[in-house]
Amino acid sequence: MKLGKKQIIAEPEIKRHELQPGDEWIVLASDGLWDVLSNADAAEICKKYGDAMEASKGLVEAALKKGSNDNITVGVVDVRAAFSSGPPPSVPVAQIAEETDEPFAFDTKKLDDTEPTYSGWLFKKSSKTSMLGSQWQKRWYSIWKITEETDEDSSLHANWQICHFIIAYHTDQKETKLPRKPRSLDPTYKARREETQDIKGKYFISVQDATSGKVNLLATQTEQEADEWILRLNDAFKTADKEVEYPAEWTYEGMEPEGQQPE
Secondary structure (H helix, E strand, C coil): CCCCCCCCCCCCCCCCCCCCCCCCEEEEECHHHHCCCCHHHHHHHHHHHCCHHHHHHHHHHHHHHCCCCCCCCEEEEECCCCCCCCCCCCCCHHHEECCCCCCCCCCCHHHHCCCCCEEEEEEEEEEEEECCEEEEEEEEEEEEEEEEECCCCCHHHCCCEEEEEEEEEECCCCCCCCCEEEEEECCCCCCEECHHHCECCEEEEEEEECCCCCEEEEEECCHHHHHHHHHHHHHHHHCCCCCCCCCCCCCCCCCCCCCCCCC
16 A cells, blocks of 8 residues: 555654753644644744744644644743743733723632732723823732632542632722622733833733733832732742742832822
8 A cells, every 4th residue: 555645653753852041932732733834933923922822823823824724733831031030021012901891700709718919009091081091090909819629520630729810909908898800810921010011100010811811901100019019929820838038128018108098
């Protein structure tokens, strides 16, 4: 029997590579991608988008345009920060979305029984605009780590737990109602500074909504507060059990004059 040009063999091709400075992306994909794109093609597409989620979408689109007729499954890991002491690369402006009212199915009563990992003042962009332009609202934000048991019956998942990083806000520190507009944050997207978005009196950070995949902007009143929020968020994402020491001056105690109400 004469075999065609394309053949499938049982023995996989395996290569080992230790991550090193200069490595930027790990692309995990099925044959539907590699049948039509080279490693160099994939690297260029990742560089073009500059974000793991958007790059994975771009790779799928590129494979479809190339005429791939096989299953196309793609996952991209951004490893650019692995060898850098600085913050992760900023997200291109075009990929930043404003906060939306998309629903997130979470029982906020669970937050009442759990101490937040961190709390502090942040500015959120109002959905309303005025003749003067965008309005920014000052809110008392908190982040919680909520761990839940899985509902899976399979013995494989018997001891699995689901971890949510929830961010929500009150209008001020004294509000006793349940926190408003809870969002589940994606811990694989590190909180980062967005200096290109800074305006007078507003220093921006970005986080990613785990439900919608959108990158959202929040702002602080000082650059120090922005750095502290980023550190606190990213440490929470790493592990809730690890004890982390912070500079003594990095505390919100006394930073907000007693009795002062948010703008």
